[in-house]
Amino acid sequence: MAVCNNKKKVLFIMGSTGTGKTKLSIHVGSHFPSEIINADKIQVYKGLGIITNKIPESERRGIPHHLIGIIEDPEFDFTPEHFSNHVIAAVEHITQQGNLPMIVGGSNTYLEFLVEHPTLDFRSKYDCCFLWLDVSLDVLFPYLDKRVDQMLEAGFVDETREFYQPGADYSAGIRRAIGAPELDEYFKVENDVNVDNDHKQELLKDAIKRMKDNTRALAQGQLSKIHRLNNELGWGLNRIDATKVFEAALKGSAYQSLWEDMVFEPSKKIVQSFLNNASEGKTTDE
Template sequence: MADPVHVCQTLSGKKKKVLVIMGSTGTGKSKLSISLASHFPSEIINSDKIQVYKGFDIVTNKVPSSERRGIPHHLLGVVDDASADFTSLDFCRHALGTLALAARNGNLPIIVGGSNNYLKTLIQDPDHEFRANYDCCFIWLDVSLPVLFNYISKRVDEMLEAGLLDEIREAFVPDADYTRGVRRAIGVLELDEYVRFERENNEASKEELLKASIRRTKENTHRLAEAQREKILKLRNELGWEINKIDATQVFEAMEKGEEHEKLWEEIVFKPSFDIVKLFLEKPYKKNYGGHENEGRRRIGSGGEKRWKRDSCYGIEIKGQFCPCHHS
């Protein structure tokens, strides 16, 4: 783990350091954030608009407490009212307070989640003065959509085996508003029709209806993943956010084939991410909300890994290919 004193000193400069991990649903954002937080004194701030609610732990795919490695997690399962809307402004208000708390604790805040509108409002809205107070490093964990879709479909099946349908049954409210709060989560509305129909005696119809509900859950999650990816591209291409892209497709392909994949994750996901964060914490403030990818680029290392410092972001060149910034 990085020296806590060093991180604290890094955070005590003119601008506080913040790490943001982005990506579509199912790409491994939580896993990466916890792995990085195990090496750098950190606190994790959830930016998923569904995971802020209490309950529905399976359908919202919250990280179990047993897998958090004792790392503080904020804004995860904190909203009691399942029908309340937790807006972007609500997120910003809570996130800014949590960012300040993490800085006072001498820890690196890691914002993690798939709700990119939350991030856009936090960072772009001048009323929040985010840019005036924070130096931000963005890591985008990406997976080729066809490969990701296969993984998502399998994950839905695993969620059903873990008790997803029972979770929906227990929370079922006949006149609930499925356009607000946690009930907007994909899987809740899709399985609602089946739960309503369950009391009927036609087993064949029930089976077909369940299959249709599961299929819609998978298809809608695929659409969500694609939409999230498109939003990240807009943040990079239209708003000029300097985003470090990590392509984890090979890991997911290995998983799909039933091959060993943890070493691959370590090599092509964790290690490059670790190096990006290490460089980010070691270097003084550099603007990373705009600028061209070649702007101010210069070599600052030697050997097998050639480190480059740029005016707008940090990256690692490994095996002759500049990785992982700016490549779609």
């Protein structure tokens, strides 16, 4: 694989939750010899595949994935230091295979630690290109609500029940995942014969509402962090605006051609330019 100034190349795909990072990474990985490194601090844990949105093996198109489901202890505190050590080891392995490492996910605090920590000195060792998938929040929010409803239909309540533990700590480990804390009150009384079913259903309904609210808050917080990384720390993110794609999806319109034209094609050009050493991977933010 080509290098610039003796630096190995690393592609980052960033964005708020639900903006299509995984889909784009698979698209990019299908066109360039690549391997994907997960940058979601909850997806590193084994289990809760629905609420953590882990990509199934069947949808990976044979592209190797790293740091997904590697932690079996649900209470293990996977820190930014752990994340960075795993990522750097994966980057070295992938580049030795002649492939492009793609670091994909929305845990921006962990990404900042990786890129900015002076001891790691990541930017001086690696040539970085940052793709930022952006969707206007007024369009993203209803999409996220719909995604929670789809998770409900897919069985996230049954899935989460397996991780329920009375008095569990929801501040660390896999139980930080949005959906697990919200369902705690419901699971406490689910099998209590002294609690009427109407009250149980109200608790479940409230849990789903809070899950939607907290997912929206997460997306908004992630967006604020991305703006800070770009504007204050000068990461030079390449912004890809996918708002019109999501508008079409919400309306039930055909959106695949929009995705190709507005998301994948611009991304492909940026990555190709980055790999050709034509630039540092920076383009004008439209």
